[in-house]
Amino acid sequence: MSNFQEQLAExxxxxxxxxxYGDYGSLRREIKTVDRVTNASIFVAPNGRxxxxxxxxxxxxxxxxxxxxxxxxxxxxEAALRKYRIVLSKIDWKKVSDQVVRSVxxxxxxxxx
Numbered sequence: 001m002s003n004f005q006e007q008l009a010e011x012x013x014x015x016x017x018x019x020x021y022g023d024y025g026s027l028r029r030e031i032k033t034v035d036r037v038t039n040a041s042i043f044v045a046p047n048g049r050x051x052x053x054x055x056x057x058x059x060x061x062x063x064x065x066x067x068x069x070x071x072x073x074x075x076x077x078e079a080a081l082r083k084y085r086i087v088l089s090k091i092d093w094k095k096v097s098d099q100v101v102r103s104v105x106x107x108x109x110x111x112x113x
Contacts, residue, residue: 007066016067
């Protein structure tokens with residue numbers, strides 16, 4: 001039994017897991033909580049039932065894996081970046097002051113070097 005399988009086997013109700021799924025060509029992750037565990041399955045609401053042997057969903061391509069503090073931090077950062085990308089895409093740049101636009105341009109140039 002691999003270390004990953006051992007980690008799945010040790011999951012219990014209330015444990016945090018990372019729920020991983022495809023979303024229009026990109027990989028998305030969310031933090032979820034284990035509802036219950038049986039000999040063969042791990043249940044995570046509302047996403048369903050996952051095999052205890054490999055973490056994949058029954059009849060699907062979703063998967064879960066035990067969440068480490070680093071995973072949780074990374075997933076929270078990914079969610080914040082998605083949120084801010086949406087916010088930035090909705091800005092009416094014609095109404096933004098020239099000084100703010102210059103500041104944004106400076107940040108973009110610095111990060112694209």
